[in-house]
Amino acid sequence: MQFFGRIGLLSIAISIGSFAANAEVGTSYPKHRGDSPLSYDAIDIPGGDFNVTDYRPYTLDEYMYYDSYAYQIDVAIPNNRYVGDLAEAVANGALSENVRIFIPAYDVDANTVPTGDCDWDGVADTLYPEHNEVYLNGELLGVLDGDDGLWKFNSEFVVPIEKLRFPTHPGDTAINRVQVAIDVKNKNAVLSSGRVGCRVWATSIDWIGIKFDAADSFLFMTGLGGSTDSFENSGYPEYLRRELGINSKIVGHNTANGTLGCSNGELQSVRAHAENFILEAKKQAQLIGSADFHAIGHSMGGLDGRMALNMLTAGKYTAQVGTMDGQPISHELTIKSLLSHGSPHEGTVVADYFGTRGVSEVVADICDLETQTWELANQFLVSGGTPIATIGADADSNGDLYVDINEVEGNQIPAEFKGVDTLQHANFLYRLIYENESVEWGTELATVHGIPMLVPVVVYEPSTPNPNDTMVSVRSANGVPNAVSETSLQGKNHGTILDTESQSQALHIGKSTLGWGAK
Ligand SMILES: [Ca+2]
Ligand SMILES: [Ca+2]
Ligand SMILES: [Ca+2]
Ligand SMILES: [Ca+2]
Structure with missing residues (x-):
């Protein structure tokens, strides 16, 4: 038949x-620009649950001292990963409880106590190691670690996921702000003459990444x-x-x-x-x-x-x-x-x-x-x-x-x-x-x-x-x-x-x- x-x-x-x-074409994202030996894609592919900023003229990849600004680094990083109700997602294990923030930083002289007479009055001033404060959405997370002339991969910033902003509707984008204030202690140091502030240390940041799951x-x-x-x-x-x-x-x-x-x-x-x-x-x-x-x-x-x-x-x-x-x-x-x-x-x-x-x-x-x-x-x-x-x-x-x-x-x-x-x-x-x-x-x-x-x-x-x-x-x-x-x-x-x-x-x-x- x-x-x-x-x-x-x-x-x-x-x-x-x-x-x-x-x-x-497959997965694509901007190429790494900067001097740190570690690109962000060594952590994860950017996008989704890894929000990254790498290129900001006059902000990232710049060797910066403190100046008149409160924050020398101030970046708005978009997060468009919609996860529904945040608390519900965390409670059910669909979303990590914490967020990790990565910041490769250069020449953070965190372990060097400087000596000097910053106000030229002949009296030595009390000065401090490099103290660079990191903030997420206005809240202090901690300080950058590092050493003289070296790139240090700062990955110790772990914060509860509630501190991160998420879109409330599909298609929306939330903004998370990461700020770094450089050499804060010397900026606020009271010198022997009574003058405030001594320009001592500088640092450079290559990129900032925010990772959750x-x-x-x-x-x-x-x-x-x-x-x-x-x-x-x-x-x-x-x-x-x-x-x-x-x-x-x-x-x-x-x-x-x-x-x-x-x-x-x-x-x-x-x-x-x-x-x-x-x-x-x-x-x-x-x-x-x-x-x-x-x-x-x-x-x-x-x-x-x-x-x-x-x-x-x-x-x-x-x-x-x-x-x-x-x-x-x-x-x-x-x-x-x-x-x-x-x-x-x-x-x-x-x-x-x-x-x-x-x-x-x-x-x-x-x-x-x-x-x-x-x-x-x-x-x-x-x-x-x-x-x-x-x-x-x-x-x-x-x-x-x-x-x-x-x-x-x-x-x-x-x-x-x-x-x-x-x-x-x-x-x-x-x-x-x-x-x-x-x-x-x-x-x-x-x-x-x-x-x-x-x-x-x-x-x-x-x-x-x-x-x-x-x-x-x-x-x-x-x-x-x-x-x-x-x-x-x-x-x-x-x-x-x-x-x-x-x-x-x-x-x-x-x-x-x-x-x-x-x-
Ligand atoms: Ca039957
Ligand atoms: Ca002095
Ligand atoms: Ca430095
Ligand atoms: Ca960079």
């Missing part, structure tokens, strides 16, 4: 993996139809915020329509969703000042997520996450993990069935959910080592091969719709998946007007029992090659696979295998 649909599958290997053409936030990927409703009504984002202190963003999309056509195996609509997702992820990265995310996909969203991982493996995608001394900082967009809820990783016979009825020609999304598409896609779709965890479910909680009114509660196909009893439809789909491996157009030899010829017929390939959530089988939902975790829930349908019980399972999986909440 031959299957018409398989011809198109050859194209999948070509279309997957052809994204390198979209490659952008924040956990990566979540991007929710919506299922078939792209509506954000399912996540918005699930309480899922709120649950993760309460439990982990981490904010999230729901990414929706349009339904890919028939203009994409249905060429089995090309994954045109999955790719269109993934491209849209990457675009939205870049926007979110710019708004929150971080290009690292964990992705959570429902239904088709999980497939879009795998395509996005494939695209990120094939080429670099970057997002501007902030600025440093007025220059842009770009980070590589990184999806740290993917968790899918009820995603048909091996396709679904529901799509096959509708495919044989012409629906795939109208809705390209259906086309990309067919089983034969994923038979081959799973061989080519690589995730670049990103951990993927999957959750599937069997809606038939009592195993009587019938989904009753309770078992379809919260499902996309409810027991009743506008006064019509639709329970039979849910049961039709449950049995369709339960009993069949695939539904495809095939051919059979028939005699037409006395002439033997191949005629198209719909072929049901029977399956071993295939428990499912009325849309996706447990096996398909857990069908990602090399998943780090596979979970099968009992008594959850395609809608309730996002419910509170499922969410607490997800949280456990996310924390134990996907690095959720890690800073």
Whole structure:
């Protein structure tokens, strides 16, 4: 028996993996300027949770004595890393309790007691070692350490995170002010003549860095139809915020329509969703000042997520996450993990069935959910080592091969719709998946007007029992090659696979295998 649909599958290997053409330059930030032997990128890449200033004419990289100004160094350092509620984030471990401030300083004569007659009156004055005070947002943190003629990497300034200013809304920028007052003690020294101030010491500062650690936030990927409703009504984002202190963003999309056509195996609509997702992820990265995310996909969203991982493996995608001394900082967009809820990783016979009825020609999304598409896609779709965890479910909680009114509660196909009893439809789909491996157009030899010829017929390939959530089988939902975790829930349908019980399972999986909440 031959299957018409398989011809198109050859194209999948070509279309997957052809994204390198979209490659952008990777992480970029201003180059270090200055004389200290240690650049800031020895600490971390600037941007996100590392705010740096390196280039300020007449301020940084200048050998400076005290003068009439209160502070010889006075810099405003932007912080655009949005972490939501600060206290909530710290309490849940999503944000470090402390901030560390780095200041490489040259020629801080902290250990030399000078002698001299600064006011020329013949009487030796009481003078002091170099005492350079460091302030954050007007509050004294301590003094710079160092020695004569040497660069000293000052990294001892550790302050509670509450002292640092954070943006209160995504897209906002907070300003933190770091000030250094040079040779304060000699500036205020009372000399033998009664005069005040003796110009003794000078110092030079190369750059100032403010470092904290924040956990990566979540991007929710919506299922078939792209509506954000399912996540918005699930309480899922709120649950993760309460439990982990981490904010999230729901990414929706349009339904890919028939203009994409249905060429089995090309994954045109999955790719269109993934491209849209990457675009939205870049926007979110710019708004929150971080290009690292964990992705959570429902239904088709999980497939879009795998395509996005494939695209990120094939080429670099970057997002501007902030600025440093007025220059842009770009980070590589990184999806740290993917968790899918009820995603048909091996396709679904529901799509096959509708495919044989012409629906795939109208809705390209259906086309990309067919089983034969994923038979081959799973061989080519690589995730670049990103951990993927999957959750599937069997809606038939009592195993009587019938989904009753309770078992379809919260499902996309409810027991009743506008006064019509639709329970039979849910049961039709449950049995369709339960009993069949695939539904495809095939051919059979028939005699037409006395002439033997191949005629198209719909072929049901029977399956071993295939428990499912009325849309996706447990096996398909857990069908990602090399998943780090596979979970099968009992008594959850395609809608309730996002419910509170499922969410607490997800949280456990996310924390134990996907690095959720890690800073
Ligand atoms: Ca004197
Ligand atoms: Ca000095
Ligand atoms: Ca510098
Ligand atoms: Ca049942």
